[in-house]
Amino acid sequence: xxxxxxxxxxxxxxxxxxxxxxxxxxxxxxxxxxxxxxxxxxxxxxxxxxxxxxxxxxxxxxxxxxxxxxxxxxxxxxxxxxxxxxxxxxxxxxxxxxxxxxxxxxxxxxxxxxxxxxxxxxxxxxxxxxxxxxxxxxxxxxxxxxxxxxxxxxxxxxxxxxxxxxxxxxxxxxxxxxxxxxxxxxxxxxxxxx
Numbered sequence: 001x002x003x004x005x006x007x008x009x010x011x012x013x014x015x016x017x018x019x020x021x022x023x024x025x026x027x028x029x030x031x032x033x034x035x036x037x038x039x040x041x042x043x044x045x046x047x048x049x050x051x052x053x054x055x056x057x058x059x060x061x062x063x064x065x066x067x068x069x070x071x072x073x074x075x076x077x078x079x080x081x082x083x084x085x086x087x088x089x090x091x092x093x094x095x096x097x098x099x100x101x102x103x104x105x106x107x108x109x110x111x112x113x114x115x116x117x118x119x120x121x122x123x124x125x126x127x128x129x130x131x132x133x134x135x136x137x138x139x140x141x142x143x144x145x146x147x148x149x150x151x152x153x154x155x156x157x158x159x160x161x162x163x164x165x166x167x168x169x170x171x172x173x174x175x176x177x178x179x180x181x182x183x184x185x186x187x188x189x190x191x192x193x194x
C-alpha cells in the first residue's frame with residue numbers, strides 16, 4: 001500500500017500544481033474580455049480571435065482544474081443526505097462512487113477525447129468564424145483535463161481505501177464531513193433546543 005500512497009501523493013502534487021497555475025488563466029480571460037469590450041465600444045471594432053481566446057481560456061480553466069477541484073473535495077455533493085451519515089459510511093460511499101461511477105466515466109471520456117483531439121490536430125482544424133483560431137488547443141484541454149481527473153480519481157480511491165483501513169488520516173480540510181452550511185444549520189437547530 002506504501003507505493004500506492006506514494007503514487008497518490010504524486011498525483012495530488014501534479015493536480016495541485018496544475019490547479020494553482022491554471023487559476024492565472026482566469027485573470028488573463030478577464031483582462032482580454034475587458035480589453036475586447038473596451039475596444040469594441042470605443043473604436044467600434046471587434047475580433048473573433050479575441051472572443052475565441054476568451055472561450056479557450058474559460059474552457060481550459062474548467063477542464064484543467066477539474067482534478068484539482070476533486071483533490072480539494074469541492075465538487076457538488078448531496079449534503080442533505082451525507083450530513084446525516086457517519087464518516088465511515090461517507091467514506092464507503094465515496095469509495096464506491098469514485099470506483100463505480102467517476103473512474104469509468106473519466107476513462108470513457110479520455111478514450112473518446114483522444115480521437116476528437118487527434119483528428120483536429122492532424123487536420124489543423126480552424127474555427128469556422130472569420131479570423132478565428134485553430135481549434136486543437138481547446139480540444140487538447142478537454143483530453144488533458146480528463147487525464148488529470150482520471151488520475152485524481154485513482155488517487156482518491158487509493159486514499160479512501162487507506163483511510164477505511166486505518167492506514168491514513170484524513171487530510172486537514174478534506175474531511176468528508178458536513179459542509180459549513182449544513183454544520184451551521186445543525187448548530188442553529190441545536191441552539192434553538194437549548
